[in-house]
Amino acid sequence: MQSHTLNTLRRGVAPLAAFVMVLSTAWVVFAHAQTQGTASQQPPTTTPEALFQDSTLTSTTNTINATWLPVVTADGTILYDDVTVQFAVAADGTLSVSGLQQNPSPRAIIDHFKAGNYIAIGHGNPPYLITIAGPSLAPGGATDWSLSVSPGGNGCSVPYNATWWVGPIMKSPYWPRIKAAGVPLQNYSYGVGGTSNCNGDWNPNSLLGFTQINGVLAITSFTVNGTDQPQPVAEIPYTYCNGKNGCKQGK
Numbered sequence: 001m002q003s004h005t006l007n008t009l010r011r012g013v014a015p016l017a018a019f020v021m022v023l024s025t026a027w028v029v030f031a032h033a034q035t036q037g038t039a040s041q042q043p044p045t046t047t048p049e050a051l052f053q054d055s056t057l058t059s060t061t062n063t064i065n066a067t068w069l070p071v072v073t074a075d076g077t078i079l080y081d082d083v084t085v086q087f088a089v090a091a092d093g094t095l096s097v098s099g100l101q102q103n104p105s106p107r108a109i110i111d112h113f114k115a116g117n118y119i120a121i122g123h124g125n126p127p128y129l130i131t132i133a134g135p136s137l138a139p140g141g142a143t144d145w146s147l148s149v150s151p152g153g154n155g156c157s158v159p160y161n162a163t164w165w166v167g168p169i170m171k172s173p174y175w176p177r178i179k180a181a182g183v184p185l186q187n188y189s190y191g192v193g194g195t196s197n198c199n200g201d202w203n204p205n206s207l208l209g210f211t212q213i214n215g216v217l218a219i220t221s222f223t224v225n226g227t228d229q230p231q232p233v234a235e236i237p238y239t240y241c242n243g244k245n246g247c248k249q250g251k
Helices: 003-022 175-181
Strands: 056-060 063-072 078-089 095-104 116-120 129-137 143-149 161-166 189-193 206-213 216-221 234-241
Touching: 161 206, 175 206
Parallel strands: none
Antiparallel strands: 056 063, 063 078, 078 095, 116 129, 116 234, 129 143, 143 161, 161 189, 189 206, 206 216, 216 234
């Protein structure tokens, strides 16, 4: 890169110089999601730095966006910012930074959900066992969560798998179904999932509601045999347990 370009980069945004040199062409990298107060599982450092490897990077023409970028301050505090870097392209193809926007990232919306292993309360013999994974970050501080059956559990554990979204209800990717079905708009976060081989109330693409109070996760189906309903048609409560290889009945 020519010397006048480096000077331009230093004047525009010195901490991003190395970042710009590496990302001279548009690309997309999805890094693992971070939660408030953690970054790359690294201990605090006294060297201010921006951990781009732990942000979500996206790009459009002449623009690179870093979402939930962990920025480490001199005292080791980790802040999260959304950063947009705009480039100007000279006639000979030389890049220079033409604009920079840096704003605090929205706080992640968790709504008490907790990742880990769960066992169904009063269902299944052997018991229903599931594992919750998340959160991964979505735009605006919303979060995505997922569910899968844990090893060693009942083959008919329901729902067998699922994904759901936590954030403002009318911004939910499932809002058209939520609105059309007329399901409750409070106390639930909605998603889809299910299993097809045990119970029609938990078929694939069933509209599911999720809520968690302390260690109890309640999963509610609003779909029966492919048709969404305004009232719950089935519900299973799960309780959190710490078993690394699944939960044992009664634990």
